[in-house]
Each structure stands twice: as structure tokens, then as C-alpha cells.
Amino acid sequence: MFNLESLRSSLIVSCQAYPGEPMRDPRTTAQVAQSAVIGGAAGVRVQGIGDIRAVRAAVDVPVIGLWKDGHDGVFITPTLRHALACAEAGADIVALDGTRRERPDGLTLAETVAALHDQTPALVMADCGSAADAEAAAAAGADIIGTTLAGYTDERPKTTGPDLELLQELAALGLGVPVIAEGRIHTPAQGRSALGAGAFAVVVGTAITHPATITSWFAAALES
Numbered sequence: 671m672f673n674l675e676s677l678r679s680s681l682i683v684s685c686q687a688y689p690g691e692p693m694r695d696p697r698t699t700a701q702v703a704q705s706a707v708i709g710g711a712a713g714v715r716v717q718g719i720g721d722i723r724a725v726r727a728a729v730d731v732p733v734i735g736l737w738k739d740g741h742d743g744v745f746i747t748p749t750l751r752h753a754l755a756c757a758e759a760g761a762d763i764v765a766l767d768g769t770r771r772e773r774p775d776g777l778t779l780a781e782t783v784a785a786l787h788d789q790t791p792a793l794v795m796a797d798c799g800s801a802a803d804a805e806a807a808a809a810a811g812a813d814i815i816g817t818t819l820a821g822y823t824d825e826r827p828k829t830t831g832p833d834l835e836l837l838q839e840l841a842a843l844g845l846g847v848p849v850i851a852e853g854r855i856h857t858p859a860q861g862r863s864a865l866g867a868g869a870f871a872v873v874v875g876t877a878i879t880h881p882a883t884i885t886s887w888f889a890a891a892l893e894s
């Protein structure tokens with residue numbers, strides 16, 4: 671089992687392509703993940719069973735695995751079945767919806783986390799949308815809290831960069847588990863600020879691994 675401490679103050683790179691996109695291919699995802707590791711990523715975050723398997727075989731760093739099913743409501747690793755499949759595919763950490771919303775399989779977050787801990791060696795990262803989510807997820811036994819869903823549920827505004835206010839609030843609460851900053855970290859300086867606001871580590875996705883979006887930023891800037 672990997673040591674969570676290896677991720678302290680580090681950069682984790684999320685390597686994801688969305689349904690219908692040209693880069694949506696496990697081989698491509700594995701190559702992107704390998705490139706991120708060459709650049710200094712201490713961990714990677716990967717969506718989908720095929721991608722988790724391909725990336726697990728291609729890199730030695732910890733893999734955070736998730737399985738998105740749908741795009742509304744609870745869609746990040748929504749059920750225990752999805753979570754167990756991520757662990758079975760090789761995820762060291764399974765990321766799942768860590769909000770207080772009802773889960774499609776009717777299990778509570780605590781029941782889901784307990785079953786994962788019982789049946790697999792994986793740690794659990796709860797993708798939260800607010801401080802109330804984070805407190806509940808820590809109480810439910812999650813090993814890691816992520817700010818992944820801040821700005822994507824009704825509870826927090828969608829900040830331009832990372833939700834630093836939420837990170838500070840979580841640091842002040844002293845949840846007893848590491849908090850990983852994730853979501854809309856688009857520059858190295860924003861990553862640094864997230865660590866300064868109390869994050870244990872930082873996940874960057876779009877700004878490193880989604881060329882269509884990065885290109886659109888440049889294209890828009892040249893138009894205006």
C-alpha cells in the first residue's frame with residue numbers, strides 16, 4: 671500500500687477526457703499520465719475503469735480512481751458498485767461523491783466507505799461541495815476530503831479560481847483528515863495559494879490535461 675504522506679504538498683494531475691472527445695481513449699490517458707509524472711506529478715487522478723487499468727499499468731505513483739456515471743446530481747462514483755470496480759481496477763484511492771445528497775443505491779456515505787474499507791485496501795477521497803459536506807464525510811470515515819464539487823452543487827458560488835475561502839474554513843475546522851484542493855486551479859500561483867490556504871495537496875486537471883479548453887482560453891484572449 672502506498673503512503674499518503676508521499677502526496678503532502680504535492681501536485682496531483684487529473685487526466686480526463688469527456689464523452690465523445692478525441693482523447694477519450696485509455697492509451698491516450700496513460701500517455702498523458704506518464705507525461706504528467708515526468709513533469710513532477712506525485713499522483714494522478716483518472717476517470718473510468720479502462721483508464722484506471724491503463725494508467726495503473728503505466729505509472730508508479732498513486733492513482734486516484736473514479737467512475738463518472740451521468741453528469742447531474744450524484745455522478746462521481748455514485749454507488750458502492752462503481753467504487754468497488756475502481757478499487758478492483760487498481761485505484762489506490764477511490765474518489766466518490768462526498769456530498770450529503772441521497773445516493774442512487776440508497777446506501778449512506780458511511781455505509782459505502784465502510785464497505786470499501788472492508789473489501790479493498792483503497793483509501794476513500796470524498797469529493798465535497800461545502801464545509802458541511804466535508805464535516806459529514808469526515809464523520810462518515812472518509813480518509814481524504816476533496817473540494818472537487820465546490821461550485822458544482824448549490825452550496826458554494828463557482829469561484830474564478832480555487833475556492834480559497836472554503837479551504838480556509840476547512841483548515842479552521844480541523845477535520846482530522848487531509849483536505850485536497852481540486853477545481854479551477856489554472857495557474858501555478860493558484861496552486862501555491864491553495865497550499866497556503868491549508869490544502870494538503872493540489873489537484874490540477876483542465877489547465878494541464880485538457881488541450882481543447884486551454885486552446886479556447888488563448889483563442890478567446892486573442893479575439894478580445
Ligand SMILES: CC(=O)N[C@H](C=O)[C@@H](O)[C@H](O)[C@H](O)COP(=O)(O)O
Nearest residue numbers: 684818822852853854855874875876
Ligand atoms: C466537477 C467535476 O466533475 N470535476 C471532475 C472531477 O473529477 C473533473 O471534471 C475536473 O476536471 C477535476 O475535478 C479537476 O478540476 P479542474 O479541471 O477544474 O482542474
